[in-house]
Amino acid sequence: MRVRYYSxxxxxxxxxxxxxxxxxxxxxxDEILEALSTCRARASFFVIGKWAERFPRSLARIAAAGHVVxxxxxxxxxxxxxxxxxxxxxxxxxGERSRFLRVHYLDNFAVVPQSPFAMSPEVRIIYADVNxxxxxxxxxxxxxxxxxxxxxxxxxxxxxxxxxxETEDAAVRLRRPLxxxxxxxxxxxxxxxxxxxxxxxxxxxxxxxxxxxxxxxx
Numbered sequence: 001m002r003v004r005y006y007s008x009x010x011x012x013x014x015x016x017x018x019x020x021x022x023x024x025x026x027x028x029x030d031e032i033l034e035a036l037s038t039c040r041a042r043a044s045f046f047v048i049g050k051w052a053e054r055f056p057r058s059l060a061r062i063a064a065a066g067h068v069v070x071x072x073x074x075x076x077x078x079x080x081x082x083x084x085x086x087x088x089x090x091x092x093x094x095g096e097r098s099r100f101l102r103v104h105y106l107d108n109f110a111v112v113p114q115s116p117f118a119m120s121p122e123v124r125i126i127y128a129d130v131n132x133x134x135x136x137x138x139x140x141x142x143x144x145x146x147x148x149x150x151x152x153x154x155x156x157x158x159x160x161x162x163x164x165x166e167t168e169d170a171a172v173r174l175r176r177p178l179x180x181x182x183x184x185x186x187x188x189x190x191x192x193x194x195x196x197x198x199x200x201x202x203x204x205x206x207x208x209x210x211x212x213x214x215x216x217x218x
Contacts, residue, residue, distance in 0.1 A: 016153075039188045129153075137179055
């Protein structure tokens with residue numbers, strides 16, 4: 001059994017992907033959409049199915065704004081590959097199926113084989129090469145620093161941020177993304193100062209990028 005996934009796109013174009021996990025999470029997702037609109041930047045949102053089901057208008061706003069919607073499982077539970085259930089909700093709200101998947105907890109081998117959607121050759125499993133752990137930061141400036149000084153930041157980078165959380169604790173979900181929202185304009189400005197333009201994952205070329213292959217039987 002082989003699982004292929006991508007930590008970055010091709011390195012020959014000066015573009016990067018801002019990705020947001022664990023939403024939709026109104027009003028925080030809406031505040032991120034507003035910041036992206038102000039900065040004229042595109043992004044990709046890996047949504048949790050249970051939140052898409054609970055907050056369909058928020059998910060619809062992501063799609064209507066022209067951002068990419070990806071699958072991040074239905075319940076975000078360890079060792080449960082419930083991507084089909086999430087995909088049914090995403091397709092019902094947006095009218096389109098996802099082309100991108102981010103495995104929750106980045107645990108490919110526990111969950112991907114459970115899911116025909118995840119194993120489909122038409123779906124790209126997306127990791128990231130810039131991981132600022134924004135969900136654990138309270139200082140927006142630290143998030144900006146962690147993104148812009150990341151050792152692998154460059155052409156084709158994928159940046160992993162969060163607009164929500166998997167927890168049912170609404171106070172946590174609403175509080176956790178606040179530093180990221182405050183940091184976002186400075187992140188975008190800093191990327192552009194380095195000649196890197198934020199685009200959607202569907203605007204990146206993965207054809208010739210390095211591909212990580214894990215094969216437990218090799």
